[in-house]
Amino acid sequence: MEAVRRGGRRRVRPVAGRTDRPYVLLSCAMSVDGFIDDATPERLLLSNAADFDRVDGERAASDAIVVGANTIRRENPRLAVRSPARRQARVRSGRPATPAKVTLTASGDLDPSANFFADDTLTLVYCPSSARADLATRLGDHAEVIGVGGSLDLSAVLKDLGERGIQRLMVEGGSSVLTSFLTAGVVDELHLAVAPFFVGDAEAPRFVGAGRYRWTPTETMRLVDTTAIGDVALLRYRLSDREAPA
Numbered sequence: 001m002e003a004v005r006r007g008g009r010r011r012v013r014p015v016a017g018r019t020d021r022p023y024v025l026l027s028c029a030m031s032v033d034g035f036i037d038d039a040t041p042e043r044l045l046l047s048n049a050a051d052f053d054r055v056d057g058e059r060a061a062s063d064a065i066v067v068g069a070n071t072i073r074r075e076n077p078r079l080a081v082r083s084p085a086r087r088q089a090r091v092r093s094g095r096p097a098t099p100a101k102v103t104l105t106a107s108g109d110l111d112p113s114a115n116f117f118a119d120d121t122l123t124l125v126y127c128p129s130s131a132r133a134d135l136a137t138r139l140g141d142h143a144e145v146i147g148v149g150g151s152l153d154l155s156a157v158l159k160d161l162g163e164r165g166i167q168r169l170m171v172e173g174g175s176s177v178l179t180s181f182l183t184a185g186v187v188d189e190l191h192l193a194v195a196p197f198f199v200g201d202a203e204a205p206r207f208v209g210a211g212r213y214r215w216t217p218t219e220t221m222r223l224v225d226t227t228a229i230g231d232v233a234l235l236r237y238r239l240s241d242r243e244a245p246a
């Protein structure tokens, strides 16, 4: 990744012609009845400490992490690698301590004081081209804002990320973003942590919404691993034959 610094924040110039889209890992925790949060303003913890540490390891192995704009508004996540040892290992191998942060927005309703924009990590915001100028002015040096045409086409987003040298992309949610990536058929690996309880609230967000999925009763995903992490069940599926980058 060719990085330059402007105003203290990392920036990476896209290099046209790098055609491979990133390897996409989709990671999510849900209740046993398929909800990824409840309907209250507080964040619902759907995992245990050991599983959060596993997710931290996956973040540390990634070049960039994606969350939807609504997750930024609702959860105000920092998306940093928490473990000092993992941060140091990344730096020793010539990478920034924490992966790049990526979000998608159509409305442009993002607050520059959100934790997502709080450090000098490379931060990329993808939006329709019509919203780019206003959003870039509002976010200033907090992020690079990239317009990708009339609608938010994921293949254009992934192409741009690939051109910026992002080889391994972790998609963390929420529901609309997970639905978009899965229905677009651009996910290579799915990690689903299932919490040992029910949410049971029709107002709460589900893992995914309605859509046309490639994986059906006649074309199923390949379950490659199941692990008990305390009472949390971790299911790992392969959705493509692509190899994860080393």
Ligand SMILES: NC(=O)c1ccc[n+]([C@@H]2O[C@H](COP(=O)([O-])OP(=O)(O)OC[C@H]3O[C@@H](n4cnc5c(N)ncnc54)[C@H](OP(=O)(O)O)[C@@H]3O)[C@@H](O)[C@H]2O)c1
Binding pocket: 027, 028, 029, 030, 036, 037, 043, 046, 067, 068, 069, 070, 071, 072, 074, 075, 104, 105, 106, 107, 108, 109, 152, 153, 154, 172, 173, 174, 175, 176, 177, 178, 180, 205
């Ligand atoms: N359990 C977990 O692992 C986990 C992880 C992350 C989040 N969550 C939860 O998920 C919930 C949020 O889910 P959500 O579905 O409401 O929101 P979301 O997926 O976080 O964000 C959706 C927003 O992303 C933007 N967007 C633009 N283009 C898009 C595209 N092509 N596909 C999808 N999104 C696009 C839009 O932003 P604009 O509205 O700005 O146009 C859209 O409203 C929260 O409750 C959060 O806590 C759970």
